[in-house]
Amino acid sequence: MDTLSTLFGSTLRVKMMRLFLFNPDSAFDVEHIRAKTDAKPRDIEKEVAAFKKIGLVRQSKLIRLVSAKKGKKVVEKKKKVKAFSLDSKFEFREELSDFLVRTHSLENRTIVKKLEKAGRIKAVLVSGIFMKDADARIDLFVVGDNVKASALERVVRGIESDMGKDIRYSVLSAPDFAYRKSMNDKLIRDVLDYPHTILVDKIGIARA
Incomplete structure (x- = not known):
């Protein structure tokens, strides 16, 4: 990973590029990306912002089930969260995917x-x-x-x-x-x- 980390700036950036490019039909929220990359949320958000700026990813909404306490009970409820997915219009999508x-x-x-x-x-x-x-x-x-x-x-x-x-x-x-x-x-x-x-x-x- 050292060569790619040097080329692209960080190991996390390479992992996230692969996550989006190799899963073009999936949307990921920050928590999902954290689980896949073992990175800190603030670092993930920084990379996502850079990806959005160049048009690599687009933002959408995702429904997640979250656990919450209601009295003595733990209940699950639906929550809308920001999610990100590969933008199919990204100009260098195929070339970057092939390279990775x-x-x-x-x-x-x-x-x-x-x-x-x-x-x-x-x-x-x-x-x-x-x-x-x-x-x-x-x-x-x-x-x-x-x-x-x-x-x-x-x-x-x-x-x-x-x-x-x-x-x-x-x-x-x-x-x-x-x-x-x-x-x-x-x-x-x-x-x-x-x-x-x-x-x-x-x-x-x-x-x-």
Whole structure:
């Protein structure tokens, strides 16, 4: 992220650009952006103001359910909040989106390094959002032994924060992968039949 942070001014700016550009049909309020980026509300509002100024995002209203105390009871009520979404008229939308997808490939080594902390990784394949392919079944495919679910979940959440989009992922043990491969499993075929990049291959996944 360091290269992009230098180019665009901050890590938060890059995360927020990805959030809006990779989710063009979604609107986000400050609280949602905070949850996705782990940033302070005032910093988010500063970036949103800059985005609005150049026409990258537009403002709208969003209905949220908020909890409030009513006597001894906690009730939910609807509240209108400011929300922001990608402005489809932004002149450089496609170019900027393409650039952000391509530059993430520079961080593939980091993804692998983090995944290796979750278990004995045998294969890692990226697809979907990493290849700008919305039709792909998954974005991240991992084969490994003794993979700790909690550790893998933390890695995925970190990738989602950087990418600005939820990551669809699947993890299989090496024996499970070998069995599914021998059965011409639909998941394996769906993964390999779509555009993808193999980051780690210790089990011959490229020949599947």
